[in-house]
Amino acid sequence: MRFSDFIIPCIIGAVLIFGLIKDVDVFNEFIEGAKENLKTGISILPAIIALMTAVGMFKASGAFDILSYAVSPLASFFHFPAECIPLALVRPISGSGALAVYESILNSTHPDSFAGRVASVMLGSTETTFYTIAVYFGSTKIKKIRHTLFCALMADLTGFIISAVTICFFF
Amino acid sequence: MMKWVFGIMIILSVIFGISTGRMDKVSNAALEEGAKAIELFLYLLGGMCVWGGIMRIADKSGLTGKLSSLFKPIAKLIFKNLDFNGKAFKAISMNVAANLLGLGNAATPLGIEAMHELEKEDRTKDSASDNMIVFTVLNTASITLIPTTVASLRLKHGSLQPFDILPCVWITSLLSVGIGLILALVLNKIRRKK
Numbered sequence: 001m002r003f004s005d006f007i008i009p010c011i012i013g014a015v016l017i018f019g020l021i022k023d024v025d026v027f028n029e030f031i032e033g034a035k036e037n038l039k040t041g042i043s044i045l046p047a048i049i050a051l052m053t054a055v056g057m058f059k060a061s062g063a064f065d066i067l068s069y070a071v072s073p074l075a076s077f078f079h080f081p082a083e084c085i086p087l088a089l090v091r092p093i094s095g096s097g098a099l100a101v102y103e104s105i106l107n108s109t110h111p112d113s114f115a116g117r118v119a120s121v122m123l124g125s126t127e128t129t130f131y132t133i134a135v136y137f138g139s140t141k142i143k144k145i146r147h148t149l150f151c152a153l154m155a156d157l158t159g160f161i162i163s164a165v166t167i168c169f170f171f
Numbered sequence: 172m173m174k175w176v177f178g179i180m181i182i183l184s185v186i187f188g189i190s191t192g193r194m195d196k197v198s199n200a201a202l203e204e205g206a207k208a209i210e211l212f213l214y215l216l217g218g219m220c221v222w223g224g225i226m227r228i229a230d231k232s233g234l235t236g237k238l239s240s241l242f243k244p245i246a247k248l249i250f251k252n253l254d255f256n257g258k259a260f261k262a263i264s265m266n267v268a269a270n271l272l273g274l275g276n277a278a279t280p281l282g283i284e285a286m287h288e289l290e291k292e293d294r295t296k297d298s299a300s301d302n303m304i305v306f307t308v309l310n311t312a313s314i315t316l317i318p319t320t321v322a323s324l325r326l327k328h329g330s331l332q333p334f335d336i337l338p339c340v341w342i343t344s345l346l347s348v349g350i351g352l353i354l355a356l357v358l359n360k361i362r363r364k365k
Binding site: 007008011012015016018019021022024026029030031032033034035036037038040041044045048049050051052053054055056057058059060061062063065066092099102103106107110111112116117120121122123124125126127128129130132133134135136137139140141142143144145146147148149150151152154155156158159162163166167170 | 304
């Protein structure tokens with residue numbers, strides 16, 4: 001059993017105890033809250049289908065192999081480990097894809113090697129940018145996301161570069 | 172902008188698929204990903220309903236109000252013209268709390284709720300409001316305290332010290348969130364909405 005296994009049940013338990021003390025109709029309020037989110041959920045489904053289809057086709061086409069070959073000169077300039085380039089490309093687009101690439105890096109190197117550590121920090125400190133943007137804005141009527149994607153991708157890029165820098169510095 | 176992301180990705184996958192001779196796989200992906208998306212969605216929807224319910228109880232009992240007042244001092248620096256007593260800020264606070272605890276599955280439904288409330292409060296039409304951009308960037312960069320998935324995978328693959336990367340994770344996620352937010356705030360100022 002891990003520590004993180006305790007967090008969710010304890011939070012839910014604490015909320016219910018607090019609710020009962022404050023004399024809240026916990027069952028009916030739960031139903032109301034669930035109902036609201038059910039409606040929201042339905043509204044984001046088309047965005048999820050659209051994005052996952054595009055990402056799935058992109059991954060299947062072998063585009064990542066070609067792209068990682070194309071950016072490798074830039075990466076070696078920054079002393080960024082070559083093994084981690086595919087991870088940097090997949091990470092913003094697909095969460096499950098990034099996990100699969102991460103596992104293959106751990107298999108081919110060691111988790112305590114330079115590339116293994118950089119990959120761990122990259123995965124641990126970033127999010128699936130495209131998915132988050134699609135789901136968050138997909139639930140609204142927004143069509144123009146303005147500079148959201150640019151800022152988010154710059155944050156990811158910073159994260160990737162800094163992960164190699166900090167590992168160099170600490171180990 | 173999402174129309175370009177969506178369009179370019181699909182067009183590129185057709186071009187790459189032809190040039191790498193993997194059209195069979197691309198074709199399968201086009202047909203099957205929709206079904207996989209529904210599977211993922213059912214999983215996500217269940218979580219959304221549970222957290223929606225829990226959130227509502229926490230809200231009615233005054234718990235979220237207390238939590239959001241803790242976040243107020245920091246939030247005032249990055250969210251401009253936000254109603255700090257409104258529903259949007261409550262949802263934002265809960266989303267940040269879930270992210271800090273590493274509860275990604277709980278953070279997403281709360282984040283969606285926050286976007287909905289921001290949409291109402293900022294009276295947006297078809298263009299994102301400044302606060303929506305800041306909030307989304309905060310989530311795509313995500314501040315992580317304990318990367319549980321990474322640590323357990325490191326352990327599984329024979330790492331002697333799966334948690335020895337923690338300081339690097341903290342520095343990296345802090346800097347990436349910082350850069351993302353600064354860029355968002357600066358661009359919000361420069362590119363005023365017409």
